[in-house]
Amino acid sequence: MQRLSSLAVFSCLLKRELLLGLRHRSELLHPLLFFLIVVTMFPLALGPEPEQLRQIAVAVIWVAAVLASSLSLDMMFRSDFEDGSLEQILLSAQPANVLVMAKVLAHWLLSGAPLIVSALTLSYFLYLPQSATVPMLATLLLGTPIFSLIGSVATALTVGLRGGGMLLALLILPLYMPLLIFAVSAVNNAVQGLSIKAELYFLSALLVLALTLTPFATTASLRIRLS
Amino acid sequence: MSMQVTANQTDAGIELLPSSLVGQSLRCVRNDRVLFENLDIRLNAGEILQIDGANGSGKTSLIRILSSLAQPDEGQVCWKGKDIHAFRTDYLEDLLYVGHSNAIKVDLSLLENMFFARALSVKANEQIFEDVLHRLGLLEHADLPASNLSSGQKRKLALSRLLVCDAKLWILDEPLNSLDESSKAVVTDIIRAHIKAGGSLVLTTHEEITWDDIRINRVSL
Numbered sequence: 001m002q003r004l005s006s007l008a009v010f011s012c013l014l015k016r017e018l019l020l021g022l023r024h025r026s027e028l029l030h031p032l033l034f035f036l037i038v039v040t041m042f043p044l045a046l047g048p049e050p051e052q053l054r055q056i057a058v059a060v061i062w063v064a065a066v067l068a069s070s071l072s073l074d075m076m077f078r079s080d081f082e083d084g085s086l087e088q089i090l091l092s093a094q095p096a097n098v099l100v101m102a103k104v105l106a107h108w109l110l111s112g113a114p115l116i117v118s119a120l121t122l123s124y125f126l127y128l129p130q131s132a133t134v135p136m137l138a139t140l141l142l143g144t145p146i147f148s149l150i151g152s153v154a155t156a157l158t159v160g161l162r163g164g165g166m167l168l169a170l171l172i173l174p175l176y177m178p179l180l181i182f183a184v185s186a187v188n189n190a191v192q193g194l195s196i197k198a199e200l201y202f203l204s205a206l207l208v209l210a211l212t213l214t215p216f217a218t219t220a221s222l223r224i225r226l227s
Numbered sequence: 228m229s230m231q232v233t234a235n236q237t238d239a240g241i242e243l244l245p246s247s248l249v250g251q252s253l254r255c256v257r258n259d260r261v262l263f264e265n266l267d268i269r270l271n272a273g274e275i276l277q278i279d280g281a282n283g284s285g286k287t288s289l290i291r292i293l294s295s296l297a298q299p300d301e302g303q304v305c306w307k308g309k310d311i312h313a314f315r316t317d318y319l320e321d322l323l324y325v326g327h328s329n330a331i332k333v334d335l336s337l338l339e340n341m342f343f344a345r346a347l348s349v350k351a352n353e354q355i356f357e358d359v360l361h362r363l364g365l366l367e368h369a370d371l372p373a374s375n376l377s378s379g380q381k382r383k384l385a386l387s388r389l390l391v392c393d394a395k396l397w398i399l400d401e402p403l404n405s406l407d408e409s410s411k412a413v414v415t416d417i418i419r420a421h422i423k424a425g426g427s428l429v430l431t432t433h434e435e436i437t438w439d440d441i442r443i444n445r446v447s448l
Binding site for chain 2: 004008009012013016019020024079082083084085087089091092093094226227
């Protein structure tokens with residue numbers, strides 16, 4: 001009889017989620033395509049003037065990222081709920097918080113990371129100054145994991161509910177607003193040559209807070225949904 | 228509602244054997260309908276608890292309460308004298324649950340499904356997966372996606388957890404559903420070996436299970 005460590009189980013579950021994600025690419029592509037289409041609509045609607053696009057670039061990218069991210073949240077626990085895997089996860093003697101974290105990390109790797117790459121590419125087409133590229137990358141690197149972490153709580157509360165997708169969006173979008181405000185402010189400050197330290201500290205603090213608290217909240221929410 | 232119970236005796240005075248599952252005064256209400264109340268159950272090592280009842284009578288609700296997935300509206304479930312919610316980790320180390328759903332990922336192969344199922348178990352048997360699949364008649368599909376399996380084969384894959392995970396208490400919800408006669412015989416053999424080795428089993432099934440040398444407690448809802 002072998003006894004597996006929590007870290008080994010975390011790695012196994014992460015590997016399983018990545019495997020499933022890669023074998024189900026269409027689900028991954030939908031939020032990414034949504035993001036690309038939303039961002040592309042703004043130059044079509046406003047016209048190709050570089051100055052105008054430059055002014056709205058940060059806001060457009062971040063709002064589109066928030067919306068695309070909320071679309072992708074639904075897939076975090078849905079299939080596990082439907083096929084009974086969620087019961088197995090919650091009935092594992094391994095710490096459920098650790099297992100939930102593996103799923104959240106997999107979600108970020110499969111949806112958040114591609115979003116960052118796309119956002120940086122699209123910022124070029126929206127004439128975002130080069131001086132803003134690194135701050136944009138920093139805010140996305142801090143912000144997209146927060147999307148997944150906070151989103152996991154709301155997703156856990158709504159998994160399996162009829163009309164849960166709309167409820168999820170209504171629950172989650174207000175929670176993303178502070179993140180949106182500070183991230184856009186950071187990049188705009190960078191464009192104007194101002195310091196962005198305060199905003200980055202705030203986003204970092206938010207990430208640490210989410211990392212600390214959301215695994216417990218998500219696990220508790222999942223237990224409530226399954227009971 | 229955690230009631231501290233001594234090692235060998237509950238507050239209600241019921242004497243416990245080392246591996247006994249005891250449910251006391253259980254009450255379950257769903258959608259304003261009382262499914263069961265004042266229900267007492269008891270299961271010792273080497274015994275089976277079979278839950279009978281018509282569709283919708285609360286069999287699955289009772290199974291979920293006994294597995295700690297749900298809380299009873301009243302009453303308490305203890306494993307080895309300890310409340311299963313207050314001492315959840317201890318309980319889950321001894322528990323193997325196969326529910327109504329198979330918990331199979333159809334995009335993964337059979338071997339991958341077994342690998343990840345075993346990973347979730349704290350105590351895993353060092354059984355060779357191919358041997359388990361051979362015993363269940365699934366070896367030829369080992370590397371194929373589980374989506375290729377029939378419903379009976381998927382059920383057998385779900386039940387492969389019985390062989391790759393090590394647990395004293397098995398809780399199985401309709402384990403023989405969708406299985407053909409030869410597969411039922413294989414699964415009942417596995418169950419019998421578990422009980423003979425001192426394990427315990429709670430199950431719901433519409434099948435008649437009778438073994439002269441194994442005590443089967445029945446609960447009718």
